[in-house]
Amino acid sequence: MEIKTYLLGGDDISVADLKYELGRIYEKKKDFKESLSFYMDCLKIRKEKLGEHEIVAETHHSIAVVEQIMNDYNAALERYVTPETDF
Numbered sequence: 852m853e854i855k856t857y858l859l860g861g862d863d864i865s866v867a868d869l870k871y872e873l874g875r876i877y878e879k880k881k882d883f884k885e886s887l888s889f890y891m892d893c894l895k896i897r898k899e900k901l902g903e904h905e906i907v908a909e910t911h912h913s914i915a916v917v918e919q920i921m922n923d924y925n926a927a928l929e930r931y932v933t934p935e936t937d938f
Contacts, residue, residue, distance in 0.1 A: 867896035871910065878913075883921050890914045 874889035894910045901907055911930055918927035 862896050862899060864896065864900050867893045867900070870896070871913070874913065874917075878917055878920075883917050887914065887917045887921070890917065 870889045870893040874886045874893060877883070877886035877889060890910060890913050894907070894914065897904070897907050897910055915927040915930040918924075918930065
């Protein structure tokens with residue numbers, strides 16, 4: 852990831868995609884804090900580059916799932932109701 856970030860810049864959409872995949876990996880490993888961190892980084896880039904897009908909605912959904920697993924029900928619910936809000 853460091854090489855890709857160096858070559859393409861930290862805000863390239865392919866870097867966001869890589870961060871999303873790392874978020875999925877950490878979610879499967881049950882390291883939800885790390886997963887959430889990667890998902891949030893991904894969301895920032897995707898929103899900046901894509902605006903309102905189905906991939907941005909998918910990222911919000913993944914974040915809400917992790918928040919729910921972490922028993923942060925209010926944050927998860929808020930993300931489903933108003934996904935444009937950054938936490």
